[in-house]
Each structure stands twice: as C-alpha cells, then as structure tokens.
Amino acid sequence: MSTLVATNKKSFGATLWDYLTTVDHKKIAIMYLIAGGFFFLVGGLEALAIRWQLVQPMNDFVSAGFYNELITMHGTTMIFLAAMPLIFAFMNAVVPLQIGARDVAFPFLNSLGFWLFLFGGIMLNVGWFTGGAADAGWTAYAPLSTTSPGEGVDYYVLGLQISGAGTLMGGINFLVTIVNMRAPGMTYMRMPLFTWTAFVASALILFAFPALTVGLFLMMFDRLFGSGFFEANMGGNAVIWQHLFWIFGHPEVYILALPAFGVFSEIISTFSKKRLFGYTAMVFATVLIGFLGFMVWAHHMFTVGMGPAANSIFAVATMAIAVPTGIKIFNWLFTLWGGSIEINTPMLWALGFIPTFTLGGMTGVMVAAASADYQFHDTYFVVAHFHYVIVGGVVFALLAGLHYWWPKMFGTILDDKLGKITFWFFFIGFHLTFFIQHFLGLMGMPRRYWTYLENQGLDLGNLVSTIGAFLMGVGTIFLLINIVKTTMKNEKVGGDPWDARTLEWAIPSPPPFYNFKQLPLVRGLDPLWVEKTEGRKGMTPAEPIGDIHMPNNSFLPFVISVGLFIAGFGFIYQKNDLSWLTLVFIGMGIALGAMLTRSVKDDIGYHIHKEDLQKEAEES
Amino acid sequence: MTDKVSETSQQFDYEKQKRKEEMKQQVITFALMIVFTLISFAMVLAELDRLFVIPVILVLAAVQVGFQLYYFMHMSHKGHELPALMFYGGVFAAFLTILALVVLVWW
Amino acid sequence: MSEQDVLNPKHMPHNPEKATLEGKNKFIGFWFFLGGESVLFASLFGTYLALNDSTNGGKGSEELFGLELVFIMTMLLLTSSLTSVYAMYHMKNNDFKKMMVWLGITVALGLGFLCFELYEFNHYIHEYEFTMRSSAFGSAFYTLVGFHGGHVVFGLLWFISLMVRNAKRGLNLYNAPKFYIASLYWHFIDVVWVFIFTVVYLMGVL
Amino acid sequence: MKDWMGKIRTLSIFSFLVMVLTACGKNNLTALVPKGYGAEQSFNVIIISILVMIVVFIVVMAIYIYVVLKFRRKKGQENQIPKQTEGNKTLEVVWTVIPILLLIIIAVPTIASTYDLADEGEKEDSINVNVKGMQFWWNFEYANEEVQTSQELYIPVDQKVYLNMLSGDVIHAFWVPSISGKMDVSPENENTMYIEAFEEGVYWGKCTEFCGDSHSLMDFKIVVVSQEEYDQWIEGLKNTDPEYTAQSASAQEGQQLFNNNCISCHAIDASATNPVIAPNLADFGNRAMIAGVEHYSKEALVDWILNPGEIKPGNGMMEAPYLTDNAINEEDAEKIADFLMELKATDKPVESVEIFREEEGQGN
Ligand code: HEA
Ligand code: HEA
Ligand SMILES: [Cu+2]
Secondary structure, rough: OOOOOOOOOHHHHHHHHHHHHOOOOOOOOOHHHHHHHHHHHHHHHHHHHHHHHOOOOOOOOOHHHHHHHHHHHHHHHHHHHHHHHHHHHHHHHHHHHHHOOOOOOOHHHHHHHHHHHHHHHHHHHHHHHHOOOOOOOOOOOOOOHOOOOOOHHHHHHHHHHHHHHHHHHHHHHHHHHHOOOOOOOHHHHOOHHHHHHHHHHHHHHHHHHHHHHHHHHHHHHHHHHOOOOHHHHHHOOOOHHHHHHHHHHHHHHHHHHHHHHHHHHHHHHHHHHHOOOOHHHHHHHHHHHHOOOOOOOHHHOHHOOOOOOHHHHHHEEEEEEEHHHHHHHHHHHHHOOOOOOOOOOOHHHHHHHHHHHHHHHHHHHHHHHHHHHHHOOOOOOOHHHHHHHHHHHHHHHHHHHHHHHHHHOOOOOHHHHHHHHHHHOOOOOOOHHHHHHHHHOOOOOEOOOOOOOOOOOOOHHHHHHHHHHHHHHHHHHHHHHHHHHHOOOOOOOOOOOOOOOOOHHHOOOOOOOOOOOOOOOOOOOOOOHHHOOOOOOOOOOOOOOEEEEEOOOHHEEEEEEHHHHHHHHHHOOOOOOOOHHHHHHHHHHHHHHHHHHHHOOOOOOOOHHHHHHHHHHHHO | OOOOOOHHHHHHHHHHHHHHHHHHHHHHHHHHHHHHHHHHHHHOOOOHHHHHHHHHHHHHHHHHHHHHHHHHHHOOOOOHHHHHHHHHHHHHHHHHHHHHHHOOOOO | OOHHHHOOOOOOOOHHOOOOHHHHHHHHHHHHHHHHHHHHHHHHHHHHHHHOOOOOOOOHHHHHHHHHHHHHHHHHHOOOOHHHHHHHHHEEEEEHHHHHHHHHHHHHHHHHHHHHHHHHHHHHHHHHHHOOOOOOOHHHHHHHHHHHHHHHHHHHHHHHHHHHHOOOOOOEEEEEEEHHHHHHHHHHHHHHHHHHHHHHHHHHHH | OOHHHHHHHHHHOOOOOHHHHHHHHOOHHHOOOOOOHHHHHHHHHHHHHHHHHHHHHHHHHHHHHHHHOOOOOOOOOOOOHHHHHOHHHHHHHHHHHHHHHHHHHHHHEEEEEEHOOOOOOOOOEEEEEEEEEEEEEEEEEEEEOOOOEEEEEEEEOOEEEEEEEEOOOOOOOEEEEOEEEEEEEEEOOEEEEEEOEEOEEEEEEEEOOOOOOOOHHHOOOEEEEEHHHHHHHHHHHHHOOOOOOOOOOOHHHHHHHHHHHOOOOOOOOEEOOOOOOOOOOOOOOHHOOOOOEEEEHHHHHHHHOOOHHHOOOHHHHHOHHHHOOOOHHHHHHHHHHHHHOOOOOOOOOHHHHHHHHHHHHHHH
C-alpha cells in the first residue's frame, strides 16, 4: 500500500500536497509550529511598534487609530494565533507519543482544526489590507466594538469564529485521544504531566469556547444584521458581552497556562534526573485549577459595578487559585531538591520560569483583591501582571518545549550555546520591559493609551520598558539564527538524546509515521525510565507485530476551511451591498459540499502489513 | 481494536430480550414526559401564582430532561461514566453562565 | 478487524455503535461535544433571560406568544424523540428495515415541527412586525429559538443523508456509530426544546 | 562662593526629593500617595498584599536559590542517579495550609473595604453629581443645584460626594488615582461611587476604559476647594447668563462668531437644562486646562479651535460645520478665544488652579 521507508527525496509539489492533505498528528504539529511561530513574530513586531510609540511622551510614530489596531491585533494575534497554536503544536507532537498511541482519535478533525485555525488567522489579519484591522481591544468591549466603523471588527468576529471552531475540534480530539487511545498499562495516574495538563486544558476548551462562540454570534448579528443585544437604545446591554467574553476569557488563560506547567514538569523532572515530586498532588492541582478557573471570570469586571457582594465572592474565588498553583511551584522546587540538575537551554527556561511566574501570580492575587483592583484595573499594572504570567509562563514554556522536543520533532538538536544567548537576551529584556510597568500603572498610566502627556513622571519608565522590548527582539533573532543553523547542518540525533523518562523518547527521532511498531507495555510512571533502571534499552512490547491500521489522507479539511473563509467575506461585505451574499452561498456551498462528501464517502483507512513492518525491521 | 464480533446467538437473544424490557420502560418514560408537559401547560393556563408556577415548571422540565438523558440517551447504561462526567461539567459551566447573566447584568 | 469486517460484519454485536475503536471514539467524543453544546445554549438562554424585558416599547412576550402552537410543536418533538429511540432499538436488534421506518417517522415529525416554527416566525414578523431588529428582546428571542431551529435543520439533514447513503447496503459497523450519534444529537435537541418551551413560552406568558 | 555652595545643597536636596517623588510618580496623579478616602482604602489593601507577597517571594526564592546552587550537576557526577522521591505528605499539607492562611489575611480587609467603598448610606444627605462620559470629554451636573459644568469637577474638601455615572456613547471609566479608585461609566446602567478628598488642590483624572481614538486624551480634573470657595463657585455658576455680553471689543466680535458657529452645541451658561452635546463653557475662563490636555493659554485655545482633530483625534468637534466649511480663520479663532476666556463663574480661578496652570505651562 505505501512505502514505509521514504526512499527518494520527494518533489516540492508532492511534499506540499502531502502537507495539505496530511492527517498525521506529527505533520500537523509541524504545521502548527510554523504557523504559530509566524504569528508570534507578527505579534512581536506589533509589540515592538507599540513600545516604540511609547518610547517618549506625545510621540507620533503611529496615529491614534493605528495604535489601537496595533494593540488589538497584538493581543489577539498573540493569544489566539501564536500561543494557542504553539501549544497545539506540542500537544499534537507529544501527547499521542506520550500515551503510546499510534494516532489521535479523530485524525480528520485534527487536520480540519488546523486549517480552520489558519484560515481564521488569515481572516483576522486581512483587515490590515482592507482599510484597517480591528481596533476595539482584544476584548472587543461593546458598544465600542459594535460601533467601530469599517470592517476591522468584522474580520475579528469572523476570524475568531472560524479559528475558534478549529480549536474546539482540537480540544475534543485530545480529550477522546487521551480517554480511548492509551497503551496497555497507561492508567490515568501513570500519564505524564504534560498529557494531564493537555487533557484538562482540552476540557476547558470544550466548556469555555462555546461562550465565545455565542458572544461572537451576537456581536456579528449586532454589527451585520441590525440586532440590538448590546445596543442601549434598543434595550440591549453591553455587559452581556463582557460576561460572555470573560466566561470564555478566564478559562482561556488557564488553557494557555496549564500545558505550560506540563512542559515544565517534564523538563524539570528530566534534567534533575528525578521523578516528579508529588505527582498525585500535581495532578490534583491541575484539575483544581481547571475547575476553579470557571468560577472567577468576573474578576475582570470588578469596576463594572456588579456590587460589593459579587465583587467579594469573585475576589475570594480568584485568590483560591493561588493555592493549587502554589502546590505546583513547591513541587517543582522539591523535584529539583536532591536532584542532579543539568542546566541546558530547556532547563534554563524552566529555571527562569519559576521566579518569573511566581511574581506574575503574586500580582495576580494583588489584582484579585477587588478594592485594590479599583486602582490596578486597566492600568499598566495589569499589563505587567499578565505579561509576567503569559510571557514568563506560557512563552517561556513554549521556548523551553521548542528546545526540548525539537529533536523528537525534527531529528536534529538546537545549538545549546545559541539557545543560552537567546535565553539571556530574552529573559533580561523581559524583566526590563515589564517589571517597571507595575510602577507605571500605579503612577497613573492607564493601558491602551496611544500616548501619555509630558511632565507626568512616566517618561523614564516607558523608555526602560521599550529598551527591554528590543532586547527581547534580539533574543528572538538569535533563536531564528539557531533554527536556521540547525536545519542547515542537519546533524541527526538518536531517539533519546536527553536520557529522558517518558514514552515519546522510546522511539526514533523523528518517529515513523505509525509511531509504535508494537504498542508498548507501560509498567509505571515514567515508563521509559522504569525500563532503563531495569537495564533494558527500550520498552517491552504489549503485542506481537501485526497489521497497523492507518487513516487516509484527505484534502477535504482544506476545502472546508477555504469555503468558510470565502463565506466570511460574503458575510462582512453584504452589509454594504447585498450582492456579496453570493459569496456566502458559494463559500457555504463549498464547505457543506465538502462535509457531505466526507460523510457519504466511506473512509476506513488502510493497513500497513505485518510483512512490510518485519522487512523494515530487518533492513534497519 | 477490540473484537467482539463472535457472539453466540444465545447471547444475542438474551440481549434482545433485555432490550425489549427496556423498550417498555422507555415508553413509560415517554408517557410521563407527556404528562409532565401537560401539567406544565395546564398550570400556566390556569393562571396560578407566578411564584408558585415558575419553580414547578422548571423542576418538571429538569426531570423531563433527566428522563431524556438517562433513558432515551442511555446514560444509565454502563460505559457512560466519562460521558456523564463531561456532560455534567458542561452543565455546571452552563448553570454558572445562566446564573450570572440573570443576576449580574442589570442593577 | 479488516475493512471487510467493518463494512460487512459476519455478526452484528449487540452494541454495534461501540464495537470498533472508531465507533467508541465517536461515541465518547460526541457526548463531550454535547457538554460543550450545553454551554452554548446556556449562553443563549442567559442572554435571553437578561433581555426578555427589554422590549424597547414594542410588544412583549405576553402579547406575542400563544400556547396552542407551542403545545403542538412540543408534542411533535417529544414524539420524535421516542421514535428515534425505537430506531436505535431496532438498530441494536440488527433490523435495518424497521430502523429506517422509525427514522423516517422521526424525520417527518421533525419536519412538522420545523414548519410550525417557520409559520410562527412568519406570523410574528408580518402580523406584529416583531423582528430581530425591533428590540433587544426580539434579537434575543429569534437568536435563541432560531439557534434551536438551526439545530433541528441540521439534525434532519444529517438523518436524511445517512438514510439515503445507507439505504441500499444496510447496517454495518462503520455506519452504526453514525446513526447512533445522530440520534443522540436529536435527543439533545429535544432536551433544549424542553427548556425553551418552559423558559421562553410558558414563563413568557405568565 | 558660599552662596553657590548653599545653592548646590538646596538643589541636591531638592533633586533628591524630586527623585523620591518621581519614584512614586506625579504628586497629583499617582495612586501611591493617596489624598482621598477611596485611594487610601485601596492603598491599605495594596500594602497588606505587598507585604504578604514579599513573604511568599522570600520563601520561594530562598528554596530556589538553595536548590539551584546545591544540586547543580557537578563534573564527575554525570552518571549518578539521585534518589527518586515520590513526595511528602507533611510538606504538601504545609504548602497548602500556609498559603490559605496568607490569603485570608488579604481577603478579610479586601471584603471589608469593598463593602465600605460601595456604601450608599449617606447618599441622600451628600452632594450628588450626575457624571456623563462622552467621547472624549466629561459633563458634570450638580443634582441638587441644577447647574452643570464640564471637564473640571469642583468638590469641597473632606466631604463625601456621590457620583451617579452614565455614558452617552461607549463605556468609559472614571479614575482619579490620587483620590479614588475607578468605576465604569456604562450606557445602560447607572453606576454610583463616592469620592472624598483630604487636601485642596487640582487632581488628574483619567478615562480608563478603552473608548476609541482619543481614549488616552480624555483627561479631566478634580478641583478640591474649601467649603467656602465651593459655595461661591456654585453660586457663580448659577448666575452665569446665556445672554452674557462680552466686554472687550475683540471678545464682542468673538461672541458674534461664537453665536454663529458654536452655540448650537456649546452653552455658555451653567443651567442644567442645556442639552449635553458638547462641553458646557460657562466657567471656561477659570479652567485649569484646555480640552483637558493642553495647558491653559490663548495659543493653545486657538490651536484647539482650528485643529481639534490634531489634538484629540476622532473627537466630535472635528465634524463641526465651521471646520468642514472652513468658515473660520486664525484671526476669528483668536477673537473667539478672547470671548471664551472671559467666561467666568467667579472673578478669578482658585489658587490651586493658578498654581496648576503655572506648573503645566512650564512643562511645555
Ligand atoms: C497565562 C495567563 C494567566 C495566568 C496564569 C493568570 C493567573 C492569574 N490571574 Fe491573570 N490575567 C491574564 C492572564 C493570566 N492570569 C490576562 C491576559 C489578563 C488581562 C486580560 C485583559 O484585560 O486584557 C489577566 C487579568 C487578571 C485580572 C484582572 C485585572 C484587571 O483587569 O483589573 C485578575 C484579577 O483578579 C487576575 C488574577 C489572576 C490570578 C489570581 C491568577 C492566579 O492563577 C495566579 C496564581 C499563582 C500564584 C499566586 C503564584 C504561585 C503561588 C505560590 C508561590 C503560593 C503562595 C502564594 C500566595 C499565598 C499568594 N488576572
Ligand atoms: C501570548 C500573549 C502575549 C505575548 C507573548 C505578548 C508579548 C509582548 N507584549 Fe503584549 N499583550 C497581550 C498579550 C501578549 N503580549 C495582550 C492580550 C495585550 C492586551 C491587548 C489589549 O489591550 O487589547 C497586550 C498588550 C501589550 C501592551 C499594552 C498596550 C496598551 O495597553 O497600550 C504592551 C506594551 O508594552 C505589550 C508589549 C509586549 C511586548 C514587548 C511583548 C514581547 O514579549 C514580544 C516579544 C517578541 C518579539 C520582540 C518578537 C520579535 C520579532 C522579531 C525580531 C521580528 C523578526 C521578524 C522577521 C524575521 C520577519 N503588550
Ligand atoms: Cu482572569
């Protein structure tokens, strides 16, 4: 059926087609990595423009309107198009391997999720070229967003709607994968922490994204079809948007943070050469954070006027999250305790993360104190808080994970020296940028300020902050150099370059497309380590070599996404001219047609035959 | 892939019988659902006190939904532990959402 | 299990929808999805409840809603829920013909429901000039009930395409899970309707 | 020579003071030097939580530094396998219970002050101001006095003033960091908060809910005055006259121009019945700033009249017919400025406003 060993180099066209139609989670991971990385650079560039505008008072590097587009797109891009997809990249690359699965539960949906995200992301950014991107903040509070002229906010609404659908599919896919596809012996309480966090994060996606979906629909109806959900003149109420947004938005920050915690749990344990301290407590804390994460959203709305009772309840609920998070911090510290700590690039990021995230979490608890938040809210103090947790937590984790799993994904290893240079530039730049913002906020600098007046005592702080941001930029450039260099050199490494503990390291790097020739038998936490300590080289198989069932590639996910993308334009522009509705019909026709094709065409996959597998084993 | 294709016809008949029993239960469930609906409509038409009617019809609705979930959708069968967990997870988030939108939006 | 076994099984097991790993995945995944759908409808219900007094001087729910139609619609949908249970009953008994018949009845009842709903909307729009743009209440009403209606449409299309596609070849391990989750979806639509008639219509005319 | 030394000394003391102060920010803007009840309440909670956080951070960092220094892999230990500890029940309990206790320390004062700041018990007997936020300016109507003003809110020192806030368009938020924390100003729900200032002076207020292009320029001031001055000022506002006739010749011409071009939006008397379309200019001559962000001078005013969009992008005045029709030249604008600067509720601005004008004038 298919040649197992890729003999000849494929032509560019064939490779492209392969990626456009692939349902292999490892290739999808690479696509998420590239697309997410690209959007990270875009969002970073926007951040640099923001900081450059604020380098001195009354600066006019960009206009007020353009600045508002910059911050909106910076926030939206970073959260939805950079951080989330990059997390999905690692979840795709690692979770199936960590649980000893040959595949994810829904390979087709997995690919559909990716293409929806990508086309949604493109849609969001189209606004830049058609007269202005979204400019109402990443939170898009109505009525500012519903009355914002032009199409920018429409692109925001439809782009997020499309990519959000993709994310939801990804979430369900990982949930079912983890529930149904674990290798023999891989009980829940033997799952690596990254898999656990991916599981809880996926559950959060499942329950949080629908609120955003509805919010976006309501906003779309208000903007495009004249409904009045958020329109005070029609009896509407803009606070509904805020609730819906934050019912989604707060869990969202834990959707980002939990997998980040998972990454660090793996790295810290691997490079201390110790089993994770308090594994059970770590799992428990993960679930608890996920649960509590649903009951605190209104801490973003302390100044909305909900009244002292609601404010107090949400303040206390929010503070409670410090407890499970603290459990995590201390368990990491005690994993290090007594270990044999090797400090290489991934570990450096992990070590940089602990104090940084602690600071960010502490300011989180400070802003959670409702009456204190009356001062903090919507100032640079909050900007500092969330960059400490998001950059210091999530971005650090993504960079750590990038260095840690690069060998598994690509079979080569990133240069450690360049990695350390990246770290130091980024780390120092980060603290320069954001530490001082705490003070800026309290000294009276609100956020989303295009400019600030002279003679307000804010000049020095902003200057320092801008310098720091550019140091982060330098760090990022070193990372890019590292990636290019490593790829050019193309020096292959073995399956287990870090002497690691979990299942993904038991197979070659990069793994064959069927992952495990024979499903491994899992005999404890850190299964590979268990085998190693008993003197074995790899995993004991749980089954004899047999036929392997594989899913077929499919071009339909791409087609469905293109269809929705086209329909999106129709929806937006029909408000100016109803003839654009034809685009809606064409686009929806393509999408629904592709879905129908999917459902009537049998797709049962194919088998790799036992004999081929045996032959391959003999050859190598 | 788990393979349970080879089942004896005896087993099959046994299962069939069991399902038949169950089907009877489901028809009873259906009858109850209709009755509940009738009660709800009747109470509203009778123009009883709002404060009394609203909680009662909400409870009737909740019970009906329980019937749907446990009998029609087989949540009472085994193998539904995780589905139930995740579904109730959603219901929990759903409940908080409705509560907030009802209580906190106007003041 | 080979492809052949999936498409032409020698025996149908007693839970054909969960006999293959793919089927099991679909089954679990779909239930999880319904968990997410609950939040989706909760957001719509919450919005409706927050805005149901915001009539902006226009007609309110007491003046608009009549219960006769809603009662008939409720009966149709509830009954269709039972008929789809029958369909699944026959699926498990591997009786394809009867399954198709019951599914056919389900679809017919669903279509009936849909017609009444369209009639209702049309009535409000033309008799009362009550539209999505009249007031926040109007927006919330049409969005909530319309979203449910949209689900009905999708459910019907789903049933119909499954029936047409498989009419000739009968039941197998590949399509059994598909029928099963489509029927789960249908029940869920009914669950939502129970709350709609209670919260929107009954509480609306109180 | 000696004199010179003395100057240096005072200068260095002075600059040290300035440094300390700038470390906390601008005196009448920073939240770190509270000058009002709300700011003080918030500040107390901030201090308590910072103290708790310092404790937490010291503990975390102490363990962190210890483990990183002590357990770093040394040369020759590459193959050593450390003991694989599973966990420790006692430790788990310790780091669950202690944070809970620390959080209670923060939570109790938080809840107390949250309720305290929401207290409306004295609303009936206090000054009530109906605040209206609009893109990108503020209107203040004194509910009991039937007068309104804009951009600069006068309040008496040491008195609770209740603000009933509603927006005319999108959501804004009212924040005067030195005096009180912020509250949203939304279009459908009226929000009430109170402020109480401890010291006379002019304080910066900022809009803190993202509201469009000139969100960053939607500044306002709170002028805290003595009770006596407050009464005089209110009295003065009540006596402002829609039929006011300008004094100087140029101002008279200015008034003519004003009546032709501006009066459809701006009122020159403080009566509460004037529609709220654009800032009320009754007390314009006593303003601390122009348009909330420009220092008080005729040049600045002329500049504003001719180019409002350059100073505050996207503001409503950009669409005024006189601008779209190019009906006014610089000379006309100067005349209008003369007229506007004559409009006063009291003979002269209060002392703190004069000081404020001077300081801001130096800044530019
Ligand atoms: C990854 C993202 C992430 C994470 C993990 C967090 C974590 C937390 N956040 Fe943050 N937050 C954001 C992202 C995140 N946040 C974003 C993006 C915004 C702004 C959105 C916008 O408006 O645009 C925001 C805004 C925000 C607000 C609203 C502020 C405002 O707008 O006025 C609040 C208020 O309560 C808050 C609180 C918290 C708390 C209590 C935590 C806790 O989870 C932190 C817990 C961690 C610790 C406390 C440290 C470790 C613990 C110990 C060492 C134990 C001992 C500690 C104590 C006893 C204190 N966050
Ligand atoms: C994951 C989320 C995330 C991340 C990673 C970041 C990263 C950064 N953010 Fe951002 N930020 C947000 C999420 C995030 N932010 C959100 C949600 C908001 C709120 C938006 C709103 O108010 O609506 C916000 C707002 C925000 C503001 C406030 C704006 C305002 O309120 O007016 C500022 C200001 O300093 C800022 C700065 C930065 C900086 C300097 C970085 C740096 O860490 C970035 C570092 C990256 C780089 C420096 C990349 C360098 C790129 C290159 C070197 C290009 C090379 C190019 C090629 C080869 C083509 N961010
Ligand atoms: Cu939050």
